[in-house]
Amino acid sequence: MPEASGVARFYDRLAADYHRIYADWDAGMARQGRALDAMIRAGLGLDSARVLDCSCGIGTQAIGLGLRGHRVTGTDISAGAVTRAVDEAALRGVALPAATADMRQLPFADGQFDVVVSADNSVPHLLTEQDVRAALTEMRRALRTDGLLILSIRPYDxxxxxxxxxxxxxxxxxxxxxxxxxxxxxxxxxxxxxxxxxxxxxxxxxxxxxxxxxxxxxxALTQGRLSSYVIESGFVEPRWRTPESTGFFQPVLTARAAT
Known part of the structure; x- marks a missing residue:
């Protein structure tokens, strides 16, 4: 998959500097972790969910959720990003089991997680309908029945x-x-x-x-198009939330794993 190697190379090269995107990375982790935690608690009623962050990068969302008591596993297509995520989590007292993996081929058993997260515009790296559906189908497979999907992308509409x-x-x-x-x-x-x-x-x-x-x-996936792919991949109740309503910096799509 040539496009996968290109995305991995992009994030391998960015991994050491990714924190520079933030005025204060730790404050950004805390803010995003708080927003995602609120969605998990509202959606599932769990204060310690089994969470897969399948595009964890250097750990911004994964560490933020770990600091709020969730049991987070991370994967990312970039080995460099995964290595840094694990190291940064350890520095903050967070256990973060992690692996290098393509979200279209997740290395987990069916129904292993309560929540799957893919934040910060990761899904739009997939450039075809086939690849987007493949990733969403894998996310559904990794979720338990009625588990929660959380995606965030840029406001492409x-x-x-x-x-x-x-x-x-x-x-x-x-x-x-x-x-x-x-x-x-x-x-x-x-x-x-x-x-x-x-x-x-x-x-x-x-x-x-x-x-x-x-x-x-x-x-640049529109909200309507991504919602349709989510439904086609085995989810129900897709709902878009604005940054104003969630405190997260991008629009967020939540959905439930269908029975």
Whole structure:
């Protein structure tokens, strides 16, 4: 799967610097963990759920949930990100069993988890209907009956109206990052997929800036389209929630594993 190796390479290269995206990464972990925990408690009534974060990255959501008492397992297509997630979790007293895995082929038994999470625009790395359905079907398989699916993506319904060519710069001051991050977007002819160049300007310690660039591709999935794929993959009751209602920084889709 050539596209999988490209995504893995993108996050392998980003893993050491991912925290620089945040003004304060630990505060971001706490904020996102609190928002996701509230969804789990409201959806399942559990204060210690078995959670699979199947796109855990360096651990932002997984550690946040672990700090709130959930039993989290992490997987990610990037071995570098998984290694850092485990190390960062240990530094904060969180046990995070984790493995390198493609979300289209999860290495778990059927019905092993109460909750499956894939946050921070991970699913849109999958560029075809077949691949999105494959990932969602695997998430459903890993969930127990009536288990909870939690996905978050960019607000693509709004983004597609303008198809921007860049994002505003994000500045993270020391000690939390000391960098400037922005993105350039090059839209494909289909008007839905786009190539992304992720730029970080990082002080080199000698009064100069080092420029680090990583590249990947996304599919701007609308909420209606993703909801339909979720239903086709064995889920019911899909519901979109806004950042204003959840406290999470992206729109969130929740659904239940059908019986």
């Amino acid at each position: 709004e983004i597609l109206k303008a198809r921007p060519s860049s994002t505003p710069p994000q500045v993270a001051a020391p000690p939390h990052g000391g960098s400037i991050t922005f993105q350039l977007w090059d839209w494909h002819e289909d008007g839905e997929r786009y190539d992304l160049e992720h730029f970080q300007l990082v002080p080199d310690g000698a009064g100069e800036w080092e420029v680090r660039v990583r590249r990947t591709t996304y599919w």
